[in-house]
Amino acid sequence: MTVLRWTDTELRGRSRELARLLTDSVDGGASVGFLAPLGPAEAAGWWRERADAVAAGRLAVWVAVDRTDRVTGTVSLARPDKPNSRHRAELVKLMVHRSARGQGLGRRLLATAERAAASAGVTLLHLDTETGSPAEHLYRSAGWTLAGTIPDYAANPSGELRPTTLYYKRLAPPPG
Numbered sequence: 001m002t003v004l005r006w007t008d009t010e011l012r013g014r015s016r017e018l019a020r021l022l023t024d025s026v027d028g029g030a031s032v033g034f035l036a037p038l039g040p041a042e043a044a045g046w047w048r049e050r051a052d053a054v055a056a057g058r059l060a061v062w063v064a065v066d067r068t069d070r071v072t073g074t075v076s077l078a079r080p081d082k083p084n085s086r087h088r089a090e091l092v093k094l095m096v097h098r099s100a101r102g103q104g105l106g107r108r109l110l111a112t113a114e115r116a117a118a119s120a121g122v123t124l125l126h127l128d129t130e131t132g133s134p135a136e137h138l139y140r141s142a143g144w145t146l147a148g149t150i151p152d153y154a155a156n157p158s159g160e161l162r163p164t165t166l167y168y169k170r171l172a173p174p175p176g
Helices: 008-013 015-027 040-055 105-119 134-141
Strands: 002-006 059-065 071-078 088-096 124-130 145-155 161-170
Touching: 002 105, 008 015, 008 040, 015 040, 015 071, 015 088, 040 059, 059 105, 071 105, 088 105, 105 124, 105 134, 124 134, 124 145, 134 161
Parallel strands: 088 124
Antiparallel strands: 002 059, 059 071, 071 088, 124 161, 145 161
């Protein structure tokens, strides 16, 4: 697998491929902000809408592709636009296609985003994930700290309200 940071142009041009990853994640029960069934046109449109944020530097998107250039995973960092919060970023939309799970790709995507954040001077990352999801194990094992749980925070793909757990991770400032 190769992990690359994509530009706004790549996001727009390959939105249908990213849509397949997003619909696979939702079909697999991942609580990533969408209800099932999620159609490919809606999913591709959502990705195209992210392109402006990428162009403006408010969002960074990394995409994993396999040997055949098929999209197998993604992770993003969202940067706040307020002056008092430029030291932090939110880790969003970590997804791995069901066919590529169990190979360490989620951990690799997470590490890629963490390294890039630290290199950009980010000293604090935060995220939220569905309580009890497999992602929680990944975050805890990667050194993320549980901050708390909010009941009935978001609906899972089937529409059931579920609690969400918040995590954070402090990053070392870049040398110098």
